[in-house]
Amino acid sequence: MSEKRYWLDDRRNVTKVFYAIVVLCALTYLPELVGRVTPSLGLHKHLHYDWEGWFGFHGWYGFIGCVMLVLVAKYVFRTLLMRDESYYD
């Protein structure tokens, strides 16, 4: 009995999801980009600090932050703190 194949079962579709995320990320930069080129149309960020206004600040801050998060968790936390499941038993 063959089971129903789902759209995500195909690896190529998973790749499509990845590229969709890339495209979405690029789209979030669009309003700012338009704002730089034609100031009357695009986004002007209203923020409390200058550095928040740097181009795409929240995007690259989120990206770098998450990569750091994973690397520190994997290489520092796991190395120091990981024990066998039965450690306390």
Place this chain on the structure above:
Amino acid sequence: MIEMLPPASIMILGALLLPLLPGRLRSGAVVALPVLSLVHIAGLPLGEHLQLSIFDYTLTLARVDKLSLVFGYVFHLAAILGAIYSFHVQDRVQQVCALIYGGAGVAAVFAGDWITLFVYWELTAISSVFLIWARKTERAHKAGMRYLIIQIGSGVLLLAGIVLHVSAGGSLAFDKLAAFGWRELGLAVTNFGAADAAGVSGALLIFIAFGIKCAFPFLHNWLTDAYPEATVTGTVFLSAFTTKLAVYALARAFPGSAALVGIGAAMTVFPIFYAVIENDLRRVLAYSLNNQLGFMVVGIGVGTEMSLNGTAAHAFCHILYKALLFMSMGAVLFRTGKINGSELGGLYKSMPWTAAFCIVGAASISGFPLTNGFISKSMIIDGAAAGHYTVTLLVLLFASAGVFHHSGIKIPFFAFFAHDSGIRCKEAPWNMLVAMGIAAFFCLAIGFFPGPLYALLPYSVDYVPYTATHVVTQLQLLLFSALAFSVLMRTGIYPKELRALNLDTDWVYRRLLPAAVNRVRVRGGRLVEAMSRAFDRQLGRAIGGIYRHHGPEGLFARSWAIGGSVIWVCILLLLCLIVYYR
């Protein structure tokens, strides 16, 4: 007439009668009682009611203002959702305790004096532990015991603090106590117990008691230790009340405490590192619960009207999406018997509705626009930015990205997608789906229309969440965080889910202290043994010497009088009795 009932008495007294009802009727009552109680508190007029005088003290059982009401409403909502979710449970102990626990949380929120607060503070601890023990495993039993000791410990500190506070002439009314900056906190610690600082010492103890229940850094581990060990339904109840009661209490007693900004910021950060490497998905949620509490604590610390509003709003929204996430993972555990990310995957095929609801919860906790997390968390972050807490702002932004990363993506991804684990099971039972559906509805409805929630907040709201800047910057933060996850996944850098545990501060009381005590016992035992042997030897020598001179054959025995001997024998017997009486 109905106004004369104390808040939540319908739930607590109703719970006591619950065991008398048969099966389904009992489950129905668990849903109906919080609904009735909600109608009751919604009808209470603002102000202080139900004041009782005991000895010289005036207790206020119902202090109804906007701050207590907003927490009261959401606690009822959580109790109702939990009751629907656990409709299939027929275990009387769990049903009674869940209802009492929710009721105690509500009653504590409406407490207008410290004594009433203390009573319900302890009742939440005692009633909730049964939701952990009801799992009926050895692990749950031990985790529950640790949980109970810490919760009761928090209550004891609270009581001690109240005694100090009141004895120093402080008011019994449960109101603002202090605004602790780091300096004031340091002074309170160094002057602790000084005669002229009794009031501050009391406030400090109360601060620590609240801090334990609110899972401050280093006091947090009871949460991530115990919640994942509770029953499928128990964790849903647990996630709502205890910690948010502590948030409420902090907002009431310590608003504007600058120390809370730093404490809260630390709370938003360190749990997410654990969440990334944790395998038990309900424990991942417990760590992210801790992280979300951090946002609320920052809001209290900043202490402006906007940030306190933000804390209340975030507590409200958080209870809904956190319950939703715990419900979805509970449904997975209920159907598959597994909860480790390493053993799950591909469940969207078997449990599509649960997966969809989980994604709504995940989007909400991450603060996607059009979800309730967005309209509440942004108030806190904006409050911190407006107060020019620069480092805190950067930390909160990092934590926001991290939440999406470890909770928003990791939870649905490893449970429902990732590699197909081959597990095929039934969709969650209807009552679980209904509860998840209602929670998901609220998450989205509040996200789309924040107005009604804003109207409930303690201060008037002059805040527009949906500005172009907010939406675009938040989407940038979140989507790039998703991109980071995808890149790390595709490059194989993302750490695999491993069957392992990660040491946290519970190591101190589960390993270090028991080992130290054991060591002292073994070493000390040897020392005592050696000392008593040496003592015996010396005693033997002394007795031998005395016998030689004073015994029947001894030189001094010749002058003995009978009466004197009897007295000496009596004294000796008495000494023997004293020495050996143990």
